[in-house]
Amino acid sequence: MALNVLGVVSMVVFYLIVLGTGVWAARKAREAKRKSSGDRTAVMLLGDRKINMVLGIFTMTATWVGGGFILGVAEAVYNPEMGLIWALMPIQYSLSFIFGGAFFAKPMREKRYITMMDPFQQKYGNILSGILVLPALLVDVLWVSCTLLSLGVTMSIILDLPYYVSVWLSASVAIVYTLLGGLYSVAYTDVIQLSLVFLSLWLCVPFIMINPKSLDISQTAFKYMYQRPWMGTLVWDTVWKWIDDFLMLGLGSVSFQSFHQRTLSSSSSKTARLTCFAAAVAVSILGIPPVLIGAVAASTDWNQTQYGWPPPYVRGEQTLVLPLALQHLTPQYISIIGIGAVAAAVMSSTDSALLSATSVFSSNIYKNILRRSASDREFNWVIRLTVVIVGVVGTSLTFLTNSALLLWILGADVSYTLIFPHLVAVLFFKITNGYGAFVGYIVGVTVRLLLGENTIGLPVILPLPGCTLEDGVFVQKAPVRTVSMLFSLGTILAFSLLFTFLFKRGILPEKFDVYNVKSTCTEPAADAQNRRETEPNDHTEGEALQPMQKSS
Template sequence: MDSSSTSVFELWGMSIGPIEIAFGLYLVFMLAIGIWAYKRTNDSSDYMLGGRGLGGAVTALSAGASDMSGWILMGLPGAIYFSGLSESWLALFLVIGAYINWKFIAGRLRSYTEIADNALTLPDYFAGRFHDGGKWLRIAAVIVMIVFYGYYIGSGLVAGSKLFESSFGYDYNTALLVSTIVIISYTFLGGFLAVSWTDFFQGLIIAISLVVAPIVLLVEYNGLTGIVEGVKATGENLGKENLASFTAGLFDENNAFKWITFLSLMAWGLGYFGQPHILARFMAIKSVNTVPQARRIGMTWMAICVLGAVFIGFAGIAYFGGDFTASEYKLLTPEEVAELNTSQGAEKVFLLLTQALFNPWLAGFLLAAIMAAVMSTIDSQLLAVSSSVTEDIYKPHMRPNASEKELVWVNRFVVILVAGIGIGVAMSGSKNVLNLVGQAWAGFGAAFGPVIIMSLLWKHMTRQGALAGIIAGGASVLIWDYIGNNTDIALFGLYELLPGFIIAALTIYIVSKMTTVGEQTANQFEWYSNEFKKYKS
C-alpha cells in the first residue's frame, strides 16, 4: 500500500500520513505509561511484581495480552488463511488450557508464593517451596528461562518487524531495531507496573481490533454466507476444497485419522501451566479472592480475541484468495500476492486487510493493535527473565547485601542484555512467528508445567524431584525437536511439548518416590493447604 497518497507532511524525506501519526501517538502513550510507572517504582518488589497490588481487570487483561502476543493477530490468522478452519483446533485447546490454568493454578500459586518466603519470581518460588539451600533449583530454572525466552522474544521481534516492514516500508533489520527500542524503553523504565498497565491498555486495543475488523468484513460481504461462499470458491480455484472444513486437516488422503496431528494440537493447552510471564500475573494479583473475577474477565477477553482472529484468517481467504486482478484487490502488488501464498507471508493477512478495508486513521489504530500484541508479550518476558537473573543469581550469589536501588538497576540492564539475545534469534533463525512461539511454549510448558502443578497439589514432591523434572522437561523438548528435524520417523512429528511434559511428570514422580520430603517442606505444605481452603476459587 502506498501511504504517500494520504500524506499529511514530509519529515526527513519520509512521507508522514494518518497511519504513521495514529501509530506514533500510540507509541508515545506507551512510553508515557513507562515514565509514570518509573516514578512509582521504589524497590525490587515494585519492579518485579508491582507490590502485589493488581486488581482483577488489570490482572486478567495483562495476563491475556502477555499470553497472546503477535500470535493472535499474525500467527493464528495466518495459519487459518494458509490451511483453513482445521487450524482452529489449536485455538480451542488453548482456550481450554487457559481456563484450567485460571481455575486450578492461579489462586493456589498466589497463596503459596506468599507463604514460600514471599517469592517474587518463579525460581524464587521453587527455592522457597522446596527449601533449596543449595540454590540448584534457582540456577536450573534461570538457565531454562534464558534459553527459551531467546526463542520467545525472537518470535515477538519477528512479528513487530513484519509490521514495520509491511506498513512503513522499512527493511527487516531496521524494523527489528525500531520495535526493540520502543519495547525496551518502557520496560526498562517502569518494570512490572509499566508492563501490567501497558498490557491492560494493549489488551483493550487488541480486543477492539478483533471486534471491529470482523464486523466490517461481514458488512463487506453482506453476512457470513457471502464469506463462506467466497472461501469455497477460492478453495476450488486453488485446489484446496477443504478450507471451510473444521476436520479436514485431521484426516489424510486415505481418510485415516491423523492422531499425531490431533495430539500435537491438543498439547498446546498444556503449555499454560509453565509460562513464567503468565504465572507472574497470578503471583501479583491483590488476593486469592480476586482470582474468580479476573478469571471471568480474562476468559471473556480470550474468547472474543480467538474468535475474531479465526474469523479474520477465514475471511481473508475470500478477500485475497480469488481473482487477484479484480479491482478490489488493487492494493496488493504481485509480490504481496505471491508472499501471501507462503506460510510465513500468510501471517501478514491481518496487516493487508487492515490497510485495504479501513480509513487510514483507523488503520493506524488497528496496526497499533498488532504492535500492542507483540509488545505485551515481549515486555512481560523481558521482565520475567531479568527479575529471575537479578533475584536468583545476582542477589544471592554475587551481591547478597545489594541495595534495593542497585537491584532495580541490575534488572534494567539485564532487560537490555536479554533483548540482545532475542535480536540475535530474530536475525539468524526462522522468520515464522508460529514456529518460534511453538518452540518456546513447549520448552516452558514441559520444564515448568509439571513442577508447578505437582508442587501445588502433591505433598510428597521433593526438591530432588523438582530439579530432575525441570532438567528432564527442558532437555527432552530440545532433543525431541532436534530428532524431529533430522528424521522421517512419524512419531517425532509429534509436538515436542507432549512428550516433554509426560517425561518431566514421570521423572518428578519417580525421583520424589526415591527421595524424602524434608520436615520443614511437609509442614509448610500443610500450612498452605489449610490457608487455601479458606478461599473460594
C-alpha cells in the same frame, strides 16, 4: 511503494501515548516504593501486590493477545495445510487461564512467592533451581522475538518502513517504559494497549468482510474455491498431533512466568483466581477478528488485488497474511488502524516478556545466588541492565526467521515439556525431591531432543510408533511433546520415591542426602502442623508484605 507518512505519524503518536503512560506509572511505582515497609522487590516486580481485578484482567489478557497471537491465528487459518481446526489458540489459552486459576493461582499467591521459580529454590536449593531457570529464560526471550517479529513485518509492509527500523524502534519504546516503572508501567500501559487492540481489530473486520475481491467466507469454509477450505481438515494420522498441540498450548501456558507474575501481583488469592477466569473470556473474544481475517484471505482472489497472482501461500508468505490483507483489502486509513492494533498487541506482550525474564534472573539468580547482600540500589540496576540485555537479545533473534508462529510454538514447546512437569511436581506432590527433579530434567531434555522437531531441523533419533519416512525425513505422528512431558513427570516422581526409600531405609548413607530427603520424611507431626499454621495466608485485600522465605 512510497513511505506512508500518515501511518508513520500515527504510530509515533501512539508510541508517545504509551511512553507517557509508562512514565506516569513509573512515578506511581516510586511512590509505592517509598511507602512500602516490606520487600521492595515486590514493588518493582509485582506492583506491590496491589493490582486489583480490573487492572489484572487487562494486563493478563494483553500479555497473551500479542503480535504472535494475532498474526499466528490469522496465518494458521489462512494456511491451506492447517485451517481453523488447527488455529484454536484462543480456546486453548482460555482453558489455560481456567486451569491456572483453578489449580495454580491460589497456592502460588498464598505462599507470597516473587516468581514462579521460588518453590524450586526453596525446595531444591540454588544449584538445581539455577539449572531449572534456564528454560524459563529461553521461553521469555523467544516470546520477545515472536512479538517484535510480528510488528516488524506488519509495519514494513503497510508503512513501507525498513524491517529493522520497525523492530528496533518498537523494542526501544518497550524497554524504556519497562525500565522506568516495572510492573506498574507494564500494567497501566496494558490498559491502553488492550483497549486499542479491541477497538482496532473489530473496526477492521467489517471492511475486510465486505471487500468485493473476496467470496463469502461461508461459501469457502468447506468448499474448494481459490484454495483448500479454510476450516481445515483433521485426518486420522494427524489426530495425535492435534491433541499434542492442543495440550501444549492449553497446559504449557500455565508454566509461563508471565502468567504467574500477574497472579502473584494480585491484591489477594481470590482476586488472582477471578482475574484468570475473566481473562479466559476476554482472550476468546479477541481471538475472533484474526480468525475472520484469515478466513477472508483464504476466500480472496488475489489476482484482483495489487498483490497479484500467485497468492501468498504459493510465494511462501503465509506468515504475512494479516498485514497483506489489511493492505490490499481495506482502505488505507483502516490499514493504519490495523497497524495500531498489531503495535499495541506487540508492546503489551513484549514488555511482559521483558519483565518476566528480568524477574527470574534478578530474583532467583542474582539476589538469591550471586549477591545475597545486594542493596536495593544495586538490585534496581541489575533489573534495568537485565531488561536491556533481554530486549537486545530477543530483538536480534527476529532476524533469524520470518514466522512468528514458529517462535511462538517453539517457546510453548519448551514450557510444556520442560517447565510444566517440574511445576506440577513441586507444587502438588509432596514426595518430590531434588534427586527426582534432577533426573527428570535430564530425562526430559534427552527424550525431547531424541524425538526430534522438523520445524527447526532437529532430526528424529527415537521414532515412536506411527513414525513415517517422507521425502527422506522421519516424521513423527505420535504426540511427541506430551510423551516428553509425561516422561519427565514420571521420572521426577519415580526417582523421588526411589531416593526417599533409599535414604529412609538407610540403604544410602545420610552424608549423601544433600537435599535433606530423610529429614523431610521424618518430620514430626506436631512440627508439620506448626509449620502449616505459620505459613503466610492472605484472604483479604491489601495485606502487609512479608519478605520471601529464602532457600538455605
